Amino acid sequence: EKFNAYLSLNHDRTDGQRDNSEFYITNGYAKIGYDFSQNWNASGNIILSQFNSNNPGRTDQPVLDNWVDALRGTYSLAINNQYDKMSGAVQGYYNFGHHEINDGYTSGSTPRNYLFNSDDYNAGVAVYESFRLFRGSLITAGFDFKQWGGHAWNHLNDGSDKDLIDRNVNEYAVYALAQQSFGKLTVNGGIRLEDNETYGSEWVPQGGLAYHATDRTSFKATASRGFRSPNIRELYMFAPANPDLKPEYMNNYDVSYIQKLFDNKMELELTAYFAQGRDMITTTMIDGKPKNINSGEFINKGFDFSLSYEILPALKLHGNYSFLDSDIRITGAPKHQSFMNANWKTGKFIFSAGYQYISGLYTQTADSDTETYGLLNARVSYQPVKWISLFVNGDNLTDTHYEIYKGFPMPGIIAMGGIDIRF
Numbered sequence: 265e266k267f268n269a270y271l272s273l274n275h276d277r278t279d280g281q282r283d284n285s286e287f288y289i290t291n292g293y294a295k296i297g298y299d300f301s302q303n304w305n306a307s308g309n310i311i312l313s314q315f316n317s318n319n320p321g322r323t324d325q326p327v328l329d330n331w332v333d334a335l336r337g338t339y340s341l342a343i344n345n346q347y348d349k350m351s352g353a354v355q356g357y358y359n360f361g362h363h364e365i366n367d368g369y370t371s372g373s374t375p376r377n378y379l380f381n382s383d384d385y386n387a388g389v390a391v392y393e394s395f396r397l398f399r400g401s402l403i404t405a406g407f408d409f410k411q412w413g414g415h416a417w418n419h420l421n422d423g424s425d426k427d428l429i430d431r432n433v434n435e436y437a438v439y440a441l442a443q444q445s446f447g448k449l450t451v452n453g454g455i456r457l458e459d460n461e462t463y464g465s466e467w468v469p470q471g472g473l474a475y476h477a478t479d480r481t482s483f484k485a486t487a488s489r490g491f492r493s494p495n496i497r498e499l500y501m502f503a504p505a506n507p508d509l510k511p512e513y514m515n516n517y518d519v520s521y522i523q524k525l526f527d528n529k530m531e532l533e534l535t536a537y538f539a540q541g542r543d544m545i546t547t548t549m550i551d552g553k554p555k556n557i558n559s560g561e562f563i564n565k566g567f568d569f570s571l572s573y574e575i576l577p578a579l580k581l582h583g584n585y586s587f588l589d590s591d592i593r594i595t596g597a598p599k600h601q602s603f604m605n606a607n608w609k610t611g612k613f614i615f616s617a618g619y620q621y622i623s624g625l626y627t628q629t630a631d632s633d634t635e636t637y638g639l640l641n642a643r644v645s646y647q648p649v650k651w652i653s654l655f656v657n658g659d660n661l662t663d664t665h666y667e668i669y670k671g672f673p674m675p676g677i678i679a680m681g682g683i684d685i686r687f
Contacts, residue, residue, distance in 0.1 A: 265297075265465070266298055266299040266300075267296070267297070267298050268296070268297045268298075269294070269295065269296045270293075270294070270295040270296075270298070271293070271294050271295075272291075272292070272293045272294075273290075273291070273292050274290070274291050275288070275289070275290045275291075276288065276289050277289070280566065282323075282673075283320060283505045284318050284319075284320040284326075284327075284328070284330075285318055285319070286316075286317075286318045286322045286676045287316065287317045287318065287444075287643055288315065288316055289313060289314070289315035289316075289661075290313070290314045290315070290683075291311070291312070291469050292310075292311070292313075293309045293310070293311050293312075293314045293485060293495040294309070295307065295309050295310075296308050297307070301362075303345055303346055303347055304343070304344070304345050305339075305343075305344050305346075306341070306342065306343045306354065307343070307344070308339075308340065308341045308342075308604070309338065309339070309340045309341075310337070310339055311338040311596070312335070312336075312337045313334075313335070313337065314334070314335050315332075315333075315334055315336075315338045316331065316332065316333045316334075317332050317458070317478055318330065318331045318332075319329065319331070319332075319368070319553075320542075321368070321370070321553070321671070322557075322670060322671025322672065323671050323672075323673065324525070324622045324671055325353055325370065325671060326371060327368040327370060327377075327553070328367070328368055328369055328370070328371065329366055329369065329375060330366060330367060330368025330553075331365070331366050331368070332363060332364075332365045333364045333365075334361060334362065334363040334364070334551070335361065335362050335363075335656050336360070336361040336362075336416065336430075337359070337361070338346050338357060338358070338359045338360075339357065339358045340356065340357040340358070341355070341356050341357075342354065342355040342356075342465070343355075343681075344354050348396075349395065349396045349397070350393060350394060350395050350396070351393070351394050352392050352393030352394055353390075353391075353392060354389070354390075354391050354483070355389070355390045356387075356388070356389045356390075357386075357387065357388055357432050358386075358387045359385065359386040359387070360383070360384065360385040360386075361383070361384050361385075361525075362380075362381075362382070362383050363380075363381065363383075364378055364379055364380070364381050364383045364419075364460075365379065366380075367380060367553075369530040370571050371474075376512060377420060378419060378420045378421065378426070379403075379416040379418070379419045380416070380417075380418055380419075381416070381417050381418070381419050382414060382415065382416040382417075382498040382500070383414055383415050384412070384415075384496050384497060384552045385412065385413060385414060385416030386407055386410065386411075386412040386495065386496070387410070387411050387412070387664075388408065388410035389408070389409045389583075390406065390409075391406060391407045391408075391628070392404060392405065392406030392407070393405060393485055393608065395635075398514050400444055400445035400446070400450075400550050401442075401443065401444050401445075402442070402443040402444075403441070403442050403443075403548070404439075404441040404442075404454075405438075405439070405440045405441075406434070406438070406440075407436075407437070407439075407451070408435075408437040408438075408439075409434075409435070409436055409437075409567070410434070410435040410436075411432055411433070411435070412432065412433055412469065412495055412496050412625070413429075413431055413432025413496060414429070414431075414432075414496045415426045415427075415429070415526075416428040416429045416430075416500050416516070417662065420538045422673050423498055427543045427568065428500070429500045429507075431458045431663075432495070432508075433461055433462050434458065434460075434461050435459065435460045435461070435493070436458075437456055437457060437458045437685065438456070438457050439454060439455065439456035439457070439458065439660065440454060440455060441453070441454035442454065448475055448476045448477065449473065449474070449475050449476075450470065450473065450474045450475075450476075451471075451472075451473045452472050452473070452544070453470065453471040453472075454467075454469070454470050454471070454608070455467065455468070455469050455470075456468040456469075456470075458491055460511075461494070463493050463511050465662075466491045466511075466680070467489075468488075468489050468490070468491050469486070469488070469489055470486070470488035470489065471486070471487050471488070472484065472485060472487070472488075473485055478545075479524075480523060480524040480525070480528070481519075481524075482522040482523075483519070483520065483521055483522075484515075484519065484522070485518070485519045485520070486516075486517070486518055487515075487516070487517050488515075488516050488543035488598075489513075489514070489515050489516075490512065490513065490514040490516060490541070490547075491511060491512065491513055492511060492515075493500070493511045493512075493513045493558075494509040494510070494511065494512075494545055498556050502535065504547050504553075504554040504555050504556045505556065505594040506555060506556040506557060507546060509543075509558055510543045510558050511543065512541065512542075512544050512545055512546070512558075513541050513542050513543060514539055514540065514541030514542075515539065515540050515541065516537065516538075516539045517536055517538045517539070518536065518538070518625045519535035519536055519537075520533065520534065520535040520536075521534045521535075521625040526534065526573075528609055528639070529573065529574040529575075530571070530572070530573045530574070531570075531571070531572050531573075532569075532570070532571055533569070533570045534567065534568070534569050535567060535568045535569075536566075536567040537565065538563075538564075538565045538608060539563070539564040539565070539566075540562075540563050541560075541561070541562060541566075542558075542559075542560060542561040542562065542563075542610075543558040543559065543560065544558065544562060544592075544594075545557070545558060545559075546559055546594060546595055548595050548628055548629040548630065550630070556655045557629070559592045559594070559629075562590060562592040563590070563591050564588060564589070565588075565589050565590075566586065566587045566588040566589050567586075568584065568586045568587075569584060569585045569586075570583070570584040570585075571584070577606050578608060578609045578610060579606070579607070579609075580606070580607045580608075581604070581605070581607075582604070582605045582607075583602070583603060583604040583605070584603050585600075585601070585602040585603075586598075586600075586602070587600060588597065588601075588602045590627075590651070593626045593632075594626060594629075594630060595626050595627065595629055595669070596625070596626075596668060596669075596677045597625075597626070598622045598623060598624050598625040599623060599624025599625075599634075600621070600622070600623040600624055601620075601621070601622055601623075602621045603618065603619070603620045603621075604618065604619050605617070606618070606676060607619035608673070612646055612647045612648065613644065613645070613646055614644070614645045614646075614647075615643075615644055616641075616642065616643040616644075617640070617641070617642045617643075618640075618641050618642075619638060619639070619640050619641075619677075620638065620639045620641075621637075622636065622637055622638070622639075622666075624636070627667050627668060627670040628669065628670040631670060635666055635667055635668075637664050637665075637666035638662070638664060639662075639664060639666075640656045640660070640661045640662050641657075641658065641659045641660070641661065642657075642661060643655060643656070643657045643658070644656050651685060651687070652682050652683065652684070652685055652686075653682075653684040653686075654682075655681065655682055655684070656679070656681045656682045657677075657678075657679070657681070658677070658678070658679050659677070659678040659679075659680075660674075660675065660676060660677055660678060661676045661677060663676045664676075
């Protein structure tokens with residue numbers, strides 16, 4: 265009737281592809297909801313995650329006994345309203361974590377005499393309401409409050425504790441957004457005032473338009489300013505933590521062209537963008553361990569292109585290509601990235617094959633060398649009856665050797681088979 269609930273539980277574990285790279289995680293998720301009326305409802309979520317991971321270090325700089333044991337969770341509650349000309353919500357959340365970390369040691373050095381411990385939280389309230397005052401309009405106003413904080417300490421082998429950090433920070437924001445349609449043209453704009461008690465206040469504007477020239481041809485353009493202060497985990501928690509981080513700033517501009525062809529069986533989309541900013545927070549590997557750093561000033565520009573084509577009702581193609589030109593080195597962001605996938609259905613079989621090509625990928629910011637590789641993946645599934653499907657996956661079928669992070673080789677050929685049962 266008016267009550268609904270959802271519950272899930274899963275567990276994953278692996279020995280890893282290298283020595284000292286074991287990992288396991290157990291996740292639990294519960295959601296409940298209640299409809300007070302046709303216009304009002306409430307919902308609540310609980311997410312809990314317990315995991316343990318081990319870091320073997322770089323292949324040329326191995327690390328011993330470097331592990332993380334952590335419990336993380338989120339509680340959230342929302343009350344929503346939905347009317348013909350207005351809708352909105354009041355949402356509250358509490359995100360928390362407890363971590364115990366052994367920073368490990370390199371071969372020939374002495375094991376550490378402590379375990380790093382930390383508790384962190386991120387709590388907040390969001391209130392917003394949207395109004396449709398007249399035809400083609402949408403106006404939204406909202407308020408956000410967030411407090412994050414935590415406590416970190418080293419637990420020494422002699423049983424004593426050494427405090428490292430214990431603090432919290434408040435953030436406030438108010439914002440307003442407006443959108444109006446004029447036939448084929450839609451225009452939108454907004455402004456947000458972000459106030460952080462550590463970094464001060466920042467105005468964050470945005471604006472955009474969309475023009476639907478025909479049912480098959482559309483153009484879009486946006487301009488926005490981005491601002492984000494570092495959170496407590498980036499500053500103080502985990503191995504990558506860096507207390508000297510600065511906020512991120514960015515001005516972003518992009519334009520898009522979308523076209524449908526051949527009775528809508530083919531769709532093309534091309535987006536060009538330009539972003540100028542400073543102090544992007546990235547994670548890089550330093551001496552075999554991750555660390556958060558600011559990038560300094562940067563300009564990113566490039567374009568994305570995607571294509572989907574239904575050649576036959578049973579044969580579909582999808583592909584995309586991205587080009588990124590940046591004047592800084594960004595770990596994990598390739599200069600060239602392309603992907604092509606074909607999907608063919610015949611009888612009770614579905615065959616799928618895809619190829620991904622990566623070029624100009626920095627595996628660490630301190631190294632000018634880049635990685636280039638291609639990956640061939642395939643999947644075959646068979647549905648003997650309506651409620652059962654058998655499948656076999658093959659990833660990296662050409663056994664390509666590649667790295668995304670320096671000194672951490674990715675797996676070779678991976679084969680997996682399974683069964684899906686639907687009730």
